[in-house]
Amino acid sequence: MRNKILYIRTENLNFFYRINKELTRLNIKFEVLNIRDKLPNVPSIILTTVGEIHKFKNSYENLIILNYSYEENFQHYVLKVLAAYKIEYKDYYSDLMFSIDPGTKQIGIAIFLDDLFLISHTIYDKKEFIEFIDDKVNCFQESNPFLMKLEFKFGSGVLPLTVELLKEVYDHFGMNKNKKIFLIDESKSSKTKIKDKKKRVRTKHEISALILALRRGKEITQFNYTTIIKQIKLQEQNFNKDSNKNIVELDESLDNLKQLIDKILNNEISLSLSSKILYGNITE
Numbered sequence: 001m002r003n004k005i006l007y008i009r010t011e012n013l014n015f016f017y018r019i020n021k022e023l024t025r026l027n028i029k030f031e032v033l034n035i036r037d038k039l040p041n042v043p044s045i046i047l048t049t050v051g052e053i054h055k056f057k058n059s060y061e062n063l064i065i066l067n068y069s070y071e072e073n074f075q076h077y078v079l080k081v082l083a084a085y086k087i088e089y090k091d092y093y094s095d096l097m098f099s100i101d102p103g104t105k106q107i108g109i110a111i112f113l114d115d116l117f118l119i120s121h122t123i124y125d126k127k128e129f130i131e132f133i134d135d136k137v138n139c140f141q142e143s144n145p146f147l148m149k150l151e152f153k154f155g156s157g158v159l160p161l162t163v164e165l166l167k168e169v170y171d172h173f174g175m176n177k178n179k180k181i182f183l184i185d186e187s188k189s190s191k192t193k194i195k196d197k198k199k200r201v202r203t204k205h206e207i208s209a210l211i212l213a214l215r216r217g218k219e220i221t222q223f224n225y226t227t228i229i230k231q232i233k234l235q236e237q238n239f240n241k242d243s244n245k246n247i248v249e250l251d252e253s254l255d256n257l258k259q260l261i262d263k264i265l266n267n268e269i270s271l272s273l274s275s276k277i278l279y280g281n282i283t284e
Contacts, residue, residue, distance in 0.1 A: 005044045009033040076139040087116045092144045097151040099213035102161040108205025115270040120206035130168045150179040184217035200265045
């Protein structure tokens with residue numbers, strides 16, 4: 001049940017101001033439901049506080065009520081609201097993927113949750129990189145009794161920075177057996193100009209990260225990690241040539257990319273299906 005109507009129903013002015021501000025920033029449409037108003041009888045998500053749950057005297061099966069507690073991390077609450085609205089409400093999500101476009105001044109990141117686009121972000125200080133990643137993992141892993149599958153795709157365009165960030169991820173999540181790390185050929189991704197008129201992404205690095213998410217690459221494992229890092233530094237040309245031949249094989253025409261990216265951003269199509277279409281394994 002995606003693309004539901006989103007309502008804010010609260011008399012808590014502090015909560016209303018904060019959630020209003022965040023949803024507006026994220027360009028998410030919502031409506032305000034007064035406490036005395038009748039609850040909608042259509043698929044909807046209602047945002048409120050834990051102290052106001054008792055005011056919901058009647059409920060319906062097609063209503064999802066997400067209540068905020070002041071003991072909760074507010075940004076985590078916002079992400080979970082975003083996931084319920086854009087993807088699907090679940091008690092627990094299983095897969096989290098980060099596609100990363102390392103740039104000299106900016107790092108673009110596209111995040112996919114259970115194979116669907118969640119959000120994109122640009123980091124301007126590489127010192128904040130691992131903290132940002134860890135925060136998003138903690139948000140969806142917290143209280144989840146099952147270990148989530150983590151996937152990281154790194155563009156190989158700025159190799160020294162890529163190696164540095166890859167090492168941070170590997171060191172931080174090294175003990176997680178449910179992770180996969182890939183190095184992706186970044187050719188042409190940053191030069192492909194795709195405008196997002198609905199402002200679901202902000203920068204060209206975020207668009208580049210979306211394109212990289214569609215591509216296949218060379219997996220980095222605990223067995224080849226050290227060797228691959230050395231090879232990257234010494235044999236950049238050979239690494240890019242051997243690790244990923246998709247530039248020739250992909251149907252990565254601009255029109256095709258624009259259509260796929262737009263559908264991905266609208267959550268009309270999954271990342272895995274988009275990738276299959278791009279590789280010619282399947283037709284729309």
